[in-house]
Amino acid sequence: MELLGAATVVFLVCIACLLSFAAWRGRSVKGKMPPGPAPLPILGNVLQVKPKNLAQTLQKLSEEYGPLFTVHLGSDPVVVLHGYDVVKEALIDHADEFSARGHMPIGDRANNGSGIVFSNNEEWVQIRRFALSTLRNFGMGKRSIEERIQEETDYLLEEINKTEGTPFDPTFMLSCAVSNVICSIVFGKRCDYKDKKFLALISNMNNIFEMMNSHWGQEKEHHNSSFHMKNLINSAFDLFIAGTETTSTTIRYGLLLLLKYPKIQEKVQEEIDRVVGQSRKPCVADRTQMPYTDAVIHEIQRFISLLPLSLPHTVTRDTCFREYVIPKGTTVFPSLSSVLHDGKEFPNPNEFNPGHFLNENGTFRKSEFFMPFSAGKRICPGEGLARMELFLFMGTILQNFTLKPVVNPQELSITPTLSGTGNVPPAYQLCALPR
Template sequence: MLLLGAASVVLLVCVACLLSIVQWRKRSGKGKMPEGPAPLPIVGNILQVKPKNLAKTLEELSEKYGPVFSVQLGSTPVVVLSGYEVVKEALIDRADEFAARGHMPIGDRANKGLGIVFSNNEGWLQVRRFALTTLRNFGMGKRSIEERIQEEAEHLLEEFTKTNGMPFDPTFKLSCAFSNVICSIVFGRRYDYKDKKFLSLMNNMNNIFEMMNSLWGQEKDNPKSHFHMTNLITSTFDLFIAGTETSSTTTRYGLLLLLKYPKIQEKVQEEIDRVVGRSRRPCVADRTQMPYTDAVVHEIQRFITLIPTSVPRAVTKDVRFRGYVIPKGTTVIPLLSTALYDSKEFPNPTEFNPGHFLNEKGTFRKSEFFIPFSAGKRICPGEGLARMEIFLLLTTILQNFTLKPVVSPEELSITPTLSGTGNVPPYYQLCAIPR
């Protein structure tokens, strides 16, 4: 009886797998959904797609199935776009068709489809437009956003000074600095770095960023009214997540890279001393006179590829794309990493090299392939703020401190500890030595 029962289970599993493969073959191919690996029942392509190393496994699948292919994450079909040309065609050239937000379970649990990041349709348009207009208005007040960043940079310097050259983890100091910029804009005040409620918020945002390394799920219907208290709170929290965790993580990863490559740190400091000096703080206007530093900041963002899969999109209608048909509502993952690591645009892309953004004469070189903030209608609305913050805080730190690792640079790991939808840098400590 036991053998008969076991045989029945095996038979049922085999039948289910065959049916799943047959259905997959019927809906994929030219004129249908893009091809991809055959999924298993319930779990889909979990054997081929590793959530903890999502971008890398999707990049490997693109080598086999081409620049447009599909995978099944659980029961959800997902179309993956690989390579700059394909990503550009979808997100920029055909922006309206790829403007919806794809499914992510963290968006349902935390935002319930509200706010700026995970909302869709008219609600998203209204809330995003309102947020951008309001931020511009705040920046045009008595104190510009640049001045708010410079003021916070002073408080960050104080925190670095308090370490007295001893080893410390920069994570929460950086998170507090970036978050305080948003606080000064949204609430009109900043918070002390030891404020318990403020630190609790920092910890929650750090945890949410790490939880983003998960599979996608269904979103629920949005409420009819877009301007209500729940949506206001959700949108405000979106600003904190987008304006704090991504920028602070980028800077934290950048400091690690400068510890790993001290010669690059020295060259940045030489340029800061030459252009800015020590008698005043760096300002945004200095950036055009500091091509090497600008190149380093760009190379940090390119190299770490903070959000390699972007935040997923979805098509707003049935879309004919590159010989395939993508049904309305299908989740789409644009692999930003394949543009940022394009070997023709960035020779030896796995090497951290500021020369990727420098011309032969040492002037700054722009690149269309540089899309760490995504592209098209869903491009990060805080791109301008983030670029300003990262440049000003990084240069202010290096103007005043030389950063030293607690181990030899050769021993430092720069491989992310988590690499799902976002790349999380490994834990490290540094010593900030006053210059």
């Protein structure tokens, strides 16, 4: 009986392997998919692809298979776009074909395919257009949003002052500050940093359902419309998550880099003192007069490559791309880190150097390779808000405080603790000394 059972297991495994291999061969022949390492049945390319360091793994594979290649995550094929030329060609030149959001289990679980980030087709077009229009109506890109951010900097400075120069972890207060900008837009008011509901919202984003304004539900009877209660709630959820975590994490990583390189911090403060002084707050209009500070913020975003593979895309139909055919529904990973760390555009790309965004005469240097917000139709709708927040929050902090590490700067690690779908800075503490 034991031999019979073992034989049955072996037989079933063989059948599964054959079916998986046949499916892979069928896809390869039918779709003329880009080249890539041969996958194991069921397991795919588990031996070649390391989830904990996905971006670097794909970098190595691109050296062997070129800028366009296929890997298998389990039995599912994923097409990887590696390098500026192929990313631009797909996301911008072939925007219609590559604009759909790829499958993400967390998106299905949290939003069930609704909202802004995870939705597709006409529903996504309507909701994205509505979100952009609403953000503009609330003042994105205008002085009213700038004033909301400047107001929040006062509360952030107050919290930092409470530390009285002693070591602290900036994670929580930065999240609160950035979240409050979104709160003021979505909910119409900011929250106190000690507010229990706000604390719960920060620690568990699901509480957004409790704070949602019920007036948005007055479209709820139109069942065929994209503007029903669940979709609007999930859209607000997306705005809150995307508008909090990405910006606050970027600032937190940026402060760590300035602790690591105090000379760069000094040069930013010299420019702030020269252009803004101490009698008023930094404003967005100052940015054109502060090329070094602008270059530092750009270099922070470039260097950390917060979302190295963006979020997954998928092709909306069988797509002829270069000499290949990518079947409808195939997941696509645009490697943003491969663009942001391009060695020809940014010499020594693994070094933190604001000179990557400066001309020889000290003026700011623009680069088409600067894609931290992705590109094409799925570019982050909050890019303008995020750029404003990064400049105003970081500028105001450095105007008022000199940041000191609690260890020798040479001992500080700037290696991300997670380097798969997102790069998160290691935990650290700093001392903020009033200037």
